[in-house]
Amino acid sequence: MLLAILRATLFLPWCLALPVPPTTDLKGWEFVKDYFHRFFMTKKDSPLLTQGEQLRFLQQFFRLNVTGLLDKQTLAVLHQPRCGVPDVASYSVFPESLKWNEHxxxxxxxxxxxxxxxxxxxxxxxxxxxxxxxxxxxxxxxxxxxxxxxxxxxxxxxxxxxxxxxxxxxxxxxxxxxxxxxxxxxxxxxxxxxxxxxxxxxxxxxxxxxxxxxxxxxxxxxxxxxxxxxxxxxxxxxxxxxxxxxxxxxxxxxxx
Structure with a gap:
């Protein structure tokens, strides 16, 4: 179910702005892959997602130009300091129902x-x-x-x-x-x-x-x-x- 939700987001309308020139840095692609598996879906949970699908999903989540191209703008955002809580919960099928019962x-x-x-x-x-x-x-x-x-x-x-x-x-x-x-x-x-x-x-x-x-x-x-x-x-x-x-x-x- 979760994989289907992530895949569905890849067919939403993309921003039409021109992309930043892409990089062919292999280390950059490895970083993107590790980032996706660390904060969105593990390798076990996403065996069918291609590298391009993973990158487009990240670009959409961070509201970047969704091009599937590994550009400098995308790498800059992914290299920013961040919280260690996984992001995939935002796309969970479960509602935000966990809360304290006292005020x-x-x-x-x-x-x-x-x-x-x-x-x-x-x-x-x-x-x-x-x-x-x-x-x-x-x-x-x-x-x-x-x-x-x-x-x-x-x-x-x-x-x-x-x-x-x-x-x-x-x-x-x-x-x-x-x-x-x-x-x-x-x-x-x-x-x-x-x-x-x-x-x-x-x-x-x-x-x-x-x-x-x-x-x-x-x-x-x-x-x-x-x-x-x-x-x-x-x-x-x-x-x-x-x-x-x-x-x-x-x-x-x-x-x-």
Whole structure:
């Protein structure tokens, strides 16, 4: 069923803009193939999809010119730092029905990244949870030294959950949906240069994204959504959720 859904998307109308000149870099094609199998469908689940179909699907998901040509624009998008949660859930036949059944949620910061004070991290996380509570009835309470609904921590490389990190510049973090195998768990790659500004990777933006997953949201193909899988800096002081983000989270938890 999932393979049929992915194949069906390949016959939707394509953008008619002229493509960026293609590259014949074999390493580039290998990267695309590995990217597709890592974030969309495993080799076992997609034995019949051709290389061109995989590339067109990626181009459509990221709202690029769907040409089937491996151009520089496509490679640039696929090389951006991103969330490690697979994107294929956006095309799942199952509705976004996983959510917390309570409106008061506790959260805990288990450990901290290099280079940021504990007080700074706490303030960043407090701002991130307020983004979601500002448009829903959700109330977030920080706890110390006890279990919590949402648990945030920083790890390097293989850290025991089957989703190893890859060092600076690759996967920034990942999270588990409510009532999944590790409900509410959020992991950040400790090897990233985390910051509260435009330098390195802004922790507020990534934390807001991963909190979206922990609350029950999958990725969005809308570049204006905080749930878009790749990272792009925005000023935290002027940041706001897109209309799509608000609609999706309110579909789960209702309005403020």
């Amino acid at each position: 008061i949620l506790t959260y805990r910061i288990i450990n901290y990244p290099y280079g940021l004070k504990r007080s700074t991290v706490k303030g960043i996380v407090r701002a991130a949870v307020s983004i979601w509570s500002s448009v829903t009835p959700l109330v977030f309470e920080e706890v110390e030294n006890q279990d919590a609904n949402i648990r945030m921590s920083f790890w390097t490389l293989d850290h025991g959950d089957g989703l190893p990190f890859d060092g600076p510049g690759g996967v920034l973090g990942h999270a588990f949906l409510p009532y999944s195998t590790r409900p509410g768990v959020i992991h950040f790659d400790k090897d990233e240069y985390w910051s509260s500004s435009y330098k390195g990777v802004n922790l507020f933006l990534v934390a807001t994204h991963e909190l979206g997953h922990a609350l029950g949201l999958y990725h969005s193909g809308n570049p204006n959504s905080i749930m878009y899988p790749t990272y792009e800096y925005q000023d935290p002081l002027t940041f706001h959720l897109s209309l799509e983000d608000i609609q999706r989270i309110q579909d789960l938890y209702g309005r403020k």
